[in-house]
Amino acid sequence: QKEVEQNSGPLSVPEGAIASLNCTYSDRGSQSFFWYRQYSGKSPELIMFIYSNGDKEDGRFTAQLNKASQYVSLLIRDSQPSDSATYLCAVNTGNQFYFGTGTSLTVIP
């Protein structure tokens, strides 16, 4: 079992819709969780991080964490074509930092 798992997609949503990206992790002691966006041919850039159970909102982005279910998600409201990218989930277990394989998102104009 991989430490961090994501649905590779591709995920397609129409412009203006909500995009929902999901991630599960295996280490129950994981401490912090990050979402990175990576455009094709570019480096990963941090979008959001979350440490506590519940929701955290930043503009059009909401991260949701459920430690009991070992699940973290990212919601993108009012999706724009510029949101089309690969979204990487990353988990800090306290001893290591693991990335998922990423979910490819396409927002259709």
Place this chain on the structure above:
Amino acid sequence: DTAVSQTPKYLVTQMGNDKSIKCEQNLGHDTMYWYKQDSKKFLKIMFSYNNKELIINETVPNRFSPKSPDKAHLNLHINSLELGDSAVYFCASSQGFFQGGNQPQHFGDGTRLSIL
């Protein structure tokens, strides 16, 4: 000002050669990392240094040798390059080591290594 800079951006070379990639960060971070991203886009950590000390050394062939002359620099030397080494190599930095450190990592633009 570039926060994490890597050189070169592109590296095309033949099998068997030795090459180096350099990384510098001007963020004042004390931890630096090397990642390899393969053709399937999987990002895997290779090494991590905290204040010039090696703290993570994943299962990587010993042909790969990191060197950290100071906490702002982390270079990667690769001996006897093989076809399977073709990938994008990312340098990253963060403030604080993992344990208790919730600081995100900031990535360089990557070095695209192609082995002929």
